[in-house]
Amino acid sequence: MESADGQRGRDGGSQRRSPLDVIMSQIRRKRTSSDRKPLGRLLSWTSDRTGIPEDGEMEGREERGHSSGGAEAAGSERDAGWGRVCVLLQRLGKKADSRSLSLAHCDLTATDLLELATLLQFLPQLEEVDVSWNELIGGSLKALTSHLQHVGGIRALRLCSCRLSADDITALGDALGCVPYLEILDLSWNGGVGGGALQGLLGKLQPPLRELHLVACQLTAADATALGGMMSALHRLCVLDVSCNPQLTQEVDAGGFREMASSLSHAASLTTLRLQACGLTTDSLDALGGSLRCLPSVRELDLSCNKSLAGGLNHLTLHLESLTHLESLDLHLCCLTHTDLEALIQVLPSLTALTELDVSSNKEAGGVVHSLVSALPLTQMRRLPLNSCSLNEESFTAVALAVPYLRSVDVSWCKVVGGHLALLLDALQPSVILELRLSSCDLTTDDLRHLAAVCRRGCLSSLRVLDLSYNGSVGDDGWSALFAAGGLGSLEELDLSLRPSTSAPRSAWLPALLCALPRLPALTRLAVRRWRISSQDTQQLSHCLGKRGVLLEWDPPNKDAASSFKATNQESPEEGRPEE
Numbered sequence: 001m002e003s004a005d006g007q008r009g010r011d012g013g014s015q016r017r018s019p020l021d022v023i024m025s026q027i028r029r030k031r032t033s034s035d036r037k038p039l040g041r042l043l044s045w046t047s048d049r050t051g052i053p054e055d056g057e058m059e060g061r062e063e064r065g066h067s068s069g070g071a072e073a074a075g076s077e078r079d080a081g082w083g084r085v086c087v088l089l090q091r092l093g094k095k096a097d098s099r100s101l102s103l104a105h106c107d108l109t110a111t112d113l114l115e116l117a118t119l120l121q122f123l124p125q126l127e128e129v130d131v132s133w134n135e136l137i138g139g140s141l142k143a144l145t146s147h148l149q150h151v152g153g154i155r156a157l158r159l160c161s162c163r164l165s166a167d168d169i170t171a172l173g174d175a176l177g178c179v180p181y182l183e184i185l186d187l188s189w190n191g192g193v194g195g196g197a198l199q200g201l202l203g204k205l206q207p208p209l210r211e212l213h214l215v216a217c218q219l220t221a222a223d224a225t226a227l228g229g230m231m232s233a234l235h236r237l238c239v240l241d242v243s244c245n246p247q248l249t250q251e252v253d254a255g256g257f258r259e260m261a262s263s264l265s266h267a268a269s270l271t272t273l274r275l276q277a278c279g280l281t282t283d284s285l286d287a288l289g290g291s292l293r294c295l296p297s298v299r300e301l302d303l304s305c306n307k308s309l310a311g312g313l314n315h316l317t318l319h320l321e322s323l324t325h326l327e328s329l330d331l332h333l334c335c336l337t338h339t340d341l342e343a344l345i346q347v348l349p350s351l352t353a354l355t356e357l358d359v360s361s362n363k364e365a366g367g368v369v370h371s372l373v374s375a376l377p378l379t380q381m382r383r384l385p386l387n388s389c390s391l392n393e394e395s396f397t398a399v400a401l402a403v404p405y406l407r408s409v410d411v412s413w414c415k416v417v418g419g420h421l422a423l424l425l426d427a428l429q430p431s432v433i434l435e436l437r438l439s440s441c442d443l444t445t446d447d448l449r450h451l452a453a454v455c456r457r458g459c460l461s462s463l464r465v466l467d468l469s470y471n472g473s474v475g476d477d478g479w480s481a482l483f484a485a486g487g488l489g490s491l492e493e494l495d496l497s498l499r500p501s502t503s504a505p506r507s508a509w510l511p512a513l514l515c516a517l518p519r520l521p522a523l524t525r526l527a528v529r530r531w532r533i534s535s536q537d538t539q540q541l542s543h544c545l546g547k548r549g550v551l552l553e554w555d556p557p558n559k560d561a562a563s564s565f566k567a568t569n570q571e572s573p574e575e576g577r578p579e580e
Contacts (some may be wrong), residue, residue, distance in 0.1 A: 138163025221256030278551030282312030418442030448478030
């Protein structure tokens with residue numbers, strides 16, 4: 001308590017202050033700028049709106065007691081902090097969860113990130129943090145990482161597409177020691193991670209890390225070297241995804257990718273390795289092949305979209321037989337030659353655990369389908385997409401041999417299917433298939449009638465995805481027959497779109513579709529682009545779909561019609577699928 005002389009001097013002489021004024025003066029002196037409420041747009045709130053006590057009220061409680069009063073004040077502070085968290089998430093349309101903080105796609109700014117960081121102290125049980133797709137926080141990640149010591153139990157940290165810079169990666173690396181239990185780190189879609197920035201994580205990633213995602217980060221050979229240096233310390237690493245980094249494999253002979261590939265032998269727990277669109281060459285496969293012999297646990301290997309592999313797949317197949325647990329092998333869009341496919345067929349019998357093989361978008365595959373199917377463990381196969389494989393009648397017949405066991409059938413962009421769909425449909429096993437993709441197959445009206453008959457028999461009762469897009473040759477009777485057939489109670493996605501260069505009226509079969517919609521309770525997406533629709537039909541669709549929240553992809557006739565769907569539907573961008 002201040003002396004009487006000092007008190008009088010401060011208050012203008014002989015005027016005395018009440019005991020309440022003295023207490024309030026002490027409270028004001030105790031408050032600091034860090035105690036005051038943040039002024040940012042996300043966390044601005046008042047106690048009368050939230051029912052949460054102000055800081056001054058909490059401090060006043062501290063003055064009322066020593067032991068029990070202090071405990072009550074601490075509890076009140078925790079409650080107030082949790083209240084702030086709830087207000088933040090509520091304003092962003094999120095639900096509060098003490099273990100998971102998901103703020104993806106929230107347009108967060110650097111100021112918001114700082115305010116978010118101050119709330120981490122009230123989330124001691126936090127295990128997952130996702131602030132992905134907030135590009136305005138790039139360059140200011142240190143505001144968040146400097147508070148990670150409050151949430152040392154974090155197991156998953158996702159920072160996709162945040163425009164992270166090299167300084168952000170350095171700040172993250174410096175803070176990783178505060179989160180020793182981190183198992184998942186996703187930095188995908190941040191171009192600033194590439195160009196050597198990964199050096200900021202070298203030696204900082206903790207041994208418990210199980211998944212590392214670096215998709216489309218503009219990684220270079222220098223980053224490949226840094227990745228190689230990390231592998232020896234990550235004994236529990238299960239998933240490594242560096243897809244869509246075409247510069248990663250440059251300077252193979254000088255180190256870079258070769259060093260990374262050889263270091264994979266230290267990651268004996270690796271189950272998933274994704275190298276899609278990484279510019280892999282024959283030399284890259286040669287460097288990768290040796291490490292595969294040290295990775296018996298690999299179950300998924302994705303080498304797709306690497307067109308420079310053409311003619312050199314045998315450098316890899318020599319080592320594939322050691323992957324006895326391999327379940328999924330993806331080689332789509334690799335420009336595989338007949339020689340490549342023959343080498344693959346030779347090793348397939350040794351891959352006894354294989355359930356998925358993707359050689360789609362390799363036109364040479366159409367000529368070896370019979371041998372391919374014969375070499376596969378058909379009874380356990382679940383996916384064998386052969387879209388854009390230039391199938392002929394003989395190879396299409398071979399596909400029918402595998403169909404009874406598949407969960408997903410995709411023969412899109414294969415014109416031989418038109419007029420012969422019955423061969424494939426008759427091979428289907430009831431209630432087994434989940435996806436059927438027949439885009440751009442030159443289907444006929446009779447094909448759709450046969451598909452309708454299969455639906456009536458209940459063979460497609462478990463089907464979730466049906467893609468019949470780009471089949472403008474089907475007549476109105478075919479579409480109407482399909483919609484009237486029923487038997488698609490589990491269908492979630494239906495695509496009937498026409499090619500971008502065409503259009504047609506749909507008034508003839510729209511009534512059948514409208515009648516069918518109540519029998520499609522699981523439907524979440526309906527694509528009918530390039531079909532012309534009248535204003536009256538618009539109102540009917542609005543009535544049927546508006547209350548169900550079904551995503552409708554279409555070309556509205558005018559802006560007024562489009563506005564009627566704005567709340568529950570959205571338009572998809574014009575898709576540009578390659579022609580065969």
